[in-house]
Amino acid sequence: MTLKKTALHPEHVRLSAKMTDFHTWDMPLYYTSILEEHQAVRTAAGIFDISHMGQVLVTGSGALATLNELVVSDLTQLGEGRACYTMMLNPAGGIVDDIIIYRLGADEYVVIINCGTREKDVQWLLDHQQPKTSIRHVSDGRAIVAVQGPKAAEVLEPIVQTSLTGLGRFSLARLTGFGSLAWVARTGYTGSDGFEFFLEDPHAVRLWSKVLQAPGVLPAGLGARDTLRLEAGLRLYGSDMDDATSPYEADLGWTVAIHKPSFIGKAVLVEQKQRGVAKKLVGLELPEGPVPRHGCPIMAGEQQVGAITSGTFSLMLNRPIGMGYVESGLAKPGTPLTVVIRNKPYPAAVVKMPFWRLQDARPAGAALHQES
8 A cells, every 4th residue: 555645755754754654644753752852842842744634624604504513612602713622423422533623714614634534524524514515625735734842933933924922822823925725823732832834735845944944943753742642631533532432431521512502412412411421531640660552451459440542651740641441430530540551550540631731831920821
């Protein structure tokens, strides 16, 4: 099978990146080391190629009605120039995908979908298209570049010649001089401050080159992207949630506008909110031991009560961390549990996520930008 390549693939090869097959895309896993790239994003800035993710343009006077029926959030409350993290559900309340919707104008939205669910998501949107709505998959010829870290704005402003320090979290602005349908958003998947750029391929290559000329900026691959997002308590679709998992089970109930008149999957969520759920995703910290991997059993005494869905070693906390589903009665922070790794038990405790917060690294009194 021939792997798909982003427009930045030649740049990754030139930088001697370690490449990997990620959902049929040939993507950089790391350039120098995952730890070094993780540290750069937490202390300075790192740049990611995330062009493998999908971009869907939804426009027309029926766009809001189409999208609002498909997602759990109330998009009538989403102003122009703002973004919303939300989920599309199936009728059984399972998560079709977690997405970000950007409202570019009164009747103009861009939906960012996960790489591994591109075809499924686009078809789901088309299957539920309401009148006076145009749905176009515009990923081909376009790219997404993320620049994340506390120095991101400082690095980027001279390059894009746009004020970024005043751009609020989950806000976006049009970009001039970077082709058509180009914009920047203060969003990201690392837990650090940062920006994501949505633009045509040639302009993405130009931006990549200019950003890497700035001192202290490192290219970062999917390895650091995964350790960073886990440290920030951000879920990964296909590992921490899927089409058999509901937002309440994934501990993402805050995204659900349960009083919205209707949306696909609402009836199941109403029942879950009333009765509770049998399992819930939790964060676990281990004071010592190896990294918990996907599938490692989670035990309460001699009984298995769940399994790890994602795990890593937290560079910022200097200890192993993981996510996993446990019986709801064991989901309270502070609950002692055990994780079995390579047939050996290690003590763990349920903790409130995110494991690491951006404000933990900021001076007292500084403005906070919390990852959503």
